[in-house]
Amino acid sequence: MKSRAAVAFGPGQPLKIVEIDVAPPKKGEVLVKITHTGVCHTDAFTLSGDDPEGVFPAVLGHEGGGIVVEVGEGVTSLKPGDHVIPLYTAECGECKFCKSGKTNLCQAVRATQGKGLMPDGTTRFSYNGEPVYHYMGTSTFSEYTVCAEISLAKVNPQAPLDKVCLLGCGVTTGIGAVHNTAKVKAGDTVAVFGLGGIGLAVIQGAVQAKAGRIIAVDTNPEKFVLAKEMGATDFINPKDHEKPIQDVIVELTDGGVDFSFECIGNVNVMRAALECCHKGWGESIIIGVAGAGQEIRTRPFQLVTGRVWRGSAFGGVKGRTQLPGMVEEAMAGKIRLDPFITHRLPLDQINEAFDLMHEGKSIRTVIHFGDN
Numbered sequence: 001m002k003s004r005a006a007v008a009f010g011p012g013q014p015l016k017i018v019e020i021d022v023a024p025p026k027k028g029e030v031l032v033k034i035t036h037t038g039v040c041h042t043d044a045f046t047l048s049g050d051d052p053e054g055v056f057p058a059v060l061g062h063e064g065g066g067i068v069v070e071v072g073e074g075v076t077s078l079k080p081g082d083h084v085i086p087l088y089t090a091e092c093g094e095c096k097f098c099k100s101g102k103t104n105l106c107q108a109v110r111a112t113q114g115k116g117l118m119p120d121g122t123t124r125f126s127y128n129g130e131p132v133y134h135y136m137g138t139s140t141f142s143e144y145t146v147c148a149e150i151s152l153a154k155v156n157p158q159a160p161l162d163k164v165c166l167l168g169c170g171v172t173t174g175i176g177a178v179h180n181t182a183k184v185k186a187g188d189t190v191a192v193f194g195l196g197g198i199g200l201a202v203i204q205g206a207v208q209a210k211a212g213r214i215i216a217v218d219t220n221p222e223k224f225v226l227a228k229e230m231g232a233t234d235f236i237n238p239k240d241h242e243k244p245i246q247d248v249i250v251e252l253t254d255g256g257v258d259f260s261f262e263c264i265g266n267v268n269v270m271r272a273a274l275e276c277c278h279k280g281w282g283e284s285i286i287i288g289v290a291g292a293g294q295e296i297r298t299r300p301f302q303l304v305t306g307r308v309w310r311g312s313a314f315g316g317v318k319g320r321t322q323l324p325g326m327v328e329e330a331m332a333g334k335i336r337l338d339p340f341i342t343h344r345l346p347l348d349q350i351n352e353a354f355d356l357m358h359e360g361k362s363i364r365t366v367i368h369f370g371d372n
């Protein structure tokens, strides 16, 4: 079938809106009509060419919501009409990782997903007869996409897809990192580096966890407005200080924070985020994705003296079992999605969403495929 899609033909180039061909779903696969998708920094990262897994041409996008159109052979958990959120972290329930109960990093489709292919090693997308690759197992920048059954979370059909699509990445990643990875407790002091969609979601999670002080750090002071609205208590622009930012925060907090979160993807900030943690117990969670080949560094003494470095992918959330509950929380007002949506644009204008992100003007732009 034909589908309108924003295709990334090569690194560093704007997306091109074209009509691609989408082949029917094969065994264990599902055809989904995407109604809305967010644009995340990770899409921009891959488009830039810095992502070692980036393959072109590809249909990017991983923060979507849609409706099942057709299911392939053997698909039992979904049927046409079901509302779904595509998952870039699948949940098969059967691999070593799923069975461990210790991680959300299901490996069932990981190898092919990283190559831009469906689990059988082929692609369902083509343009003028040439293959177009998938992305993160989701490819939500196409009106019709094909996902593995285990890469789809079935959600309440009453949920507004134009909002809960954000639970497909940013909001879940931030809130999940607070509860599942860090396990922030009431009264804890938290520092959040980077106040984009991810950082704001971390703030929201910290508020839910009843953190005491929530220190918001960004080089763009315009980001403090929403951070404050979300519940941050202190605001620091590193540009206002001569001293390393970790020293500023250690002084401000009588020895350091209980938890810090790096939501930028900058390895120097990752170091600062670790070193602003309290001696003996402070933990720093890396969420930001750094460029290919970059490395983190600190003096080992920082860890010897009790600080902990961790990372978090998709907030440690198991998509098929936990995301439906988070959708319910959003419907009940326990997770706020509206503040994240600063812009709405039709697919034709998706490149503007990237511009707004790079200019620091947006938190999330939600792209729509239909009229609204």
Ligand SMILES: NC(=O)c1ccc[n+]([C@@H]2O[C@H](COP(=O)([O-])OP(=O)(O)OC[C@H]3O[C@@H](n4cnc5c(N)ncnc54)[C@H](O)[C@@H]3O)[C@@H](O)[C@H]2O)c1
Binding pocket: 040, 041, 042, 045, 169, 170, 173, 193, 194, 195, 196, 197, 198, 199, 217, 218, 219, 220, 223, 238, 263, 264, 265, 266, 269, 286, 287, 288, 289, 290, 312, 313, 314, 315, 357, 360, 362, 363
């Ligand atoms: N681990 C995961 O599962 C996961 C999921 C989604 C996104 N990410 C990553 O999280 C990061 C954030 O994503 P986003 O969509 O919120 O991005 P974003 O671009 O909207 O936000 C980044 C923020 O960091 C600020 N910033 C940049 N440099 C800074 C510095 N040196 N000091 C302080 N602030 C600085 C920017 O002003 C901006 O407000 C990206 O690296 C993205 O790839 C990771």
Ligand SMILES: [Zn+2]
Binding pocket: 040, 041, 042, 043, 062, 063, 169, 170
């Ligand atoms: Zn993302």
Ligand SMILES: [Zn+2]
Binding pocket: 090, 091, 092, 093, 094, 095, 096, 097, 098, 099, 105, 106, 107, 108
């Ligand atoms: Zn698995």
